[in-house]
């Protein structure tokens with residue numbers, strides 16, 4: 001029997017479609033929720049919510065001592081709000097983050113106006129500063145939390161239109177804000193950053209900023225200027241920071257990086273001529289930059305730094321794209337040595 005068209009459409013609004021691969025249907029579902037306020041309101045009722053308090057995510061400690069983001073249902077959050085005397089209106093501020101593999105829409109919500117300790121008690125979790133939380137979470141879960149925080153931060157800083165000075169209004173999903181006075185649409189934005197692991201074929205180049213923890217060296221990085229390509233940004237940054245000219249670049253991978261604000265990190269391997277490796281470090285940007293052999297890097301990758309240890313070489317944590325670039329380089333060096 002044919003179902004009425006209206007019923008079919010309302011079914012489509014609340015659940016991912018089953019006509020395509022589960023990935024395709026989830027992506028289309030999230031896209032629909034961004035465009036359809038009613039569908040998004042319905043999805044929130046059945047969705048999961050990650051709470052934040054003044055941009056710090058709510059985490060729970062598992063029985064085995066690991067951490068995970070506290071996932072609450074909409075009714076969990078409603079009962080927490082009720083217990084704290086709130087009328088439930090903060091739920092309207094929830095922002096869509098994505099959709100789980102179980103087809104459940106995921107939202108984030110900042111309850112910074114409520115008492116932090118009272119929310120922690122009612123929701124059985126702890127709000128932890130993202131700088132700490134990011135590294136406590138498993139690598140698979142940290143990006144979801146950092147995406148939630150980035151979206152909440154963007155909403156908090158885009159309340160007014162830069163053209164008219166009037167308040168902006170958000171759509172239901174929180175994927176855009178609109179100023180009816182100037183007709184400007186605002187979308188969440190992030191800064192592009194180029195990161196390069198520079199090599200001369202045998203050694204790799206790492207640098208440290210004065211603000212880094214003692215002993216930490218990382219790949220060179222810099223914000224892309226307006227109008228620059230990724231390649232131009234990498235060549236300029238490496239020239240500015242260490243005075244070298246890059247000969248060739250190969251793209252590796254990218255990542256969203258929440259610190260200090262949302263950055264879109266684009267990671268590459270860069271080669272300089274072994275005949276021109278003399279460093280001329282710009283001390284206003286870097287405290288130090290050095291060439292490291294594959295043996296030094298391999299040893300450093302095996303060391304687990306402990307508080308109070310003497311400052312040996314420390315590499316960026318596993319969650320960071322720079323760590324991935326360093327590992328890729330080491331693997332490539334061992335492969336080419338094995339093959340030689």
Ligand SMILES: NC(=O)c1ccc[n+]([C@@H]2O[C@H](COP(=O)([O-])OP(=O)(O)OC[C@H]3O[C@@H](n4cnc5c(N)ncnc54)[C@H](O)[C@@H]3O)[C@@H](O)[C@H]2O)c1
Pocket residue numbers: 191193195218219220221222223237257259260263265285316320321322323
């Ligand atoms: N995830 C990783 O593996 C990884 C590795 C290296 C660096 N990073 C991140 O990359 C970012 C950039 O690296 P950097 O500090 O060497 O950059 P950088 O060398 O461009 O120097 C930073 C300076 O650039 C200026 N700047 C220009 N555009 C900016 C913008 N859009 N936002 C902020 N400042 C801007 C500011 O004066 C700032 O002090 C840092 O936030 C760092 O945390 C991440």
Ligand SMILES: [Mg+2]
Pocket residue numbers: 220221222241285
């Ligand atoms: Mg830099």
